[in-house]
Amino acid sequence: MLPDDILYLSVHELGAQILARNISPVALTESYLARLEKLGPKLGAVATLTPDLALQQARAAEKEIAAGHSRGPLHGIPYGAKDLLATRGIPTTWGAPPFKDQIFNYDATVIRKLREAGAILVAKLAMIELAGGGDYNNGNASLQGPSRCPFNPEHWAGGSSSGPGAAVPAALVGFALGSETLGSIITPSAFSGVSGLRPTYGRVSRHGAMALSWTMDKLGPMCRSAVDCGLVINAIAGNDPLDATSRQEMFSWWPPTDTPHAKSLAGKRLGVVRPSFDAPGFGADPEVRHAFDAALDVLKTLGAKLSNIELPDFPYSAVAVTLYTAEAASIFRPFIESGKVNELIDDTQKAGLIAALSLRATDYLDAMRIRAEILPAVGGLFQKYDALVSPSRNAPAPRLDVDFDAAPPPKSGEEKPATPPAGSFDKWNMIAMSNIAGLPAISVPCGFTKEKNLPIGIQFVADALREEVCIEFAHAYQWATDWHRRRPTLS
């Protein structure tokens, strides 16, 4: 087995070592498979291991590289895919008991593209059932059980791309693919200390991915560095005749040949969306505030010009939830009406999907009309700023034994906890805003809580089709810090 020091390398580093023939793709695959078998169940990271396919792909990669034929930086790198991506002949459970025996006879476009890039599929990774389309109240809402944060396994890895969240920072894979409709890449990236990139809507083909929301679903990489996210997006982006919403625009990003330097963000303008951490009912964690402030100082030192802003005034949360709820209701209506919905694990999810059938068409259309107002308003921000920055989440990962809706204890002097009115936090809701507008974002680690060792994330959001801007900010930040290099203690 290869030593941990190798398994924790980034894709960029592994790719260089493989190309130089210092690391064998077969040995690397065997080592990740062994680690997945040993630690995968403890972290609730795995849906299905694919050892036969993986070793076959690894041997082919080794042979090609030995013959001097490289397919690029992912050639010979083992990866895991969230279990909502169709893989020919391998179970694709969508994380849900009613689909535990589902097998597709084709590969999702992203799986095909990664195969063509020489990457090696070692595992399908766990996820929240049906990507949480009906809402859910606990990290246990998965056929594979709860996925655990490798830095503190009593806490959730985040969702709905929970398996990638658990697997990547524990070095069970070289990288992973996740999906996001409303926070499902950014949240596990923040909660588990991952560098995760959610691309522009349409940048990556969704063909073969479980549909939850036709107008909001995106697929993206979850890695151990921002540079790795760029390398994976290079391989999976592009137009696909099988996905009518996939974009024609080309994407190409390569790590800069110059090392970032002390002023590599000089002249770059960042709009800081700084939540009011003291707002009643916001549930913000003071350690997130501290880590975020420290991260802003680093960005300032790197030369970025920071300005505090608030998002344009829109009901982002209500619009986002209405859009995906209505679309999920249409997609899953036969499943809900057949009664199969009752085989799901989470009661909130079952009730949410059934309730979704009664959402009014006028609400959906109103949400789409407000979306039409949001797009130019948000687009205007990028005339003033290269990117927006905010904490990825306002608090670190919750404990797995506590329901999400468990009311926090009242503050001293209060009879009961403050209940904020609906939409109170919209002016800081970067996840809802950027998903409605289909904008790219990256979340990278920016600290850890002191007592519980829980990761904290910072996110950069850029204008549509400007993934490289997100990567450049995150790459510069990671050059100046080493949060992304932290390893969990695993036994």
Next chain:
Amino acid sequence: MTSIDRRGFAKLAAMAVALGPVPLGPAALGEALGQTQWEAPQVAPAKPKLTDKQEQEVNKAVQRRNQQLTAMRGRVLPYDLEPAFVFMARIRPRADRQTGAVR
């Protein structure tokens, strides 16, 4: 679908005028149009059978959603604001059609 020519239509229209407003069931309509059978579409149940507890959970979910939607429903939208999706009629290429050619 059975096609109907102008003469057939005129005959039906004359019958309709003579008979006045007669409720025409699907079977009779099918007969009039020359169809031999008409099958009612299978209507799926509106929602699965729920226990009392589930009914409560669903009601709670609807209430929660309605509360969330207040922020959206209270918003006045300009009447000419169109939704953020675009429908476009398009001609799909067909093997037997030469686009651009006049035949």
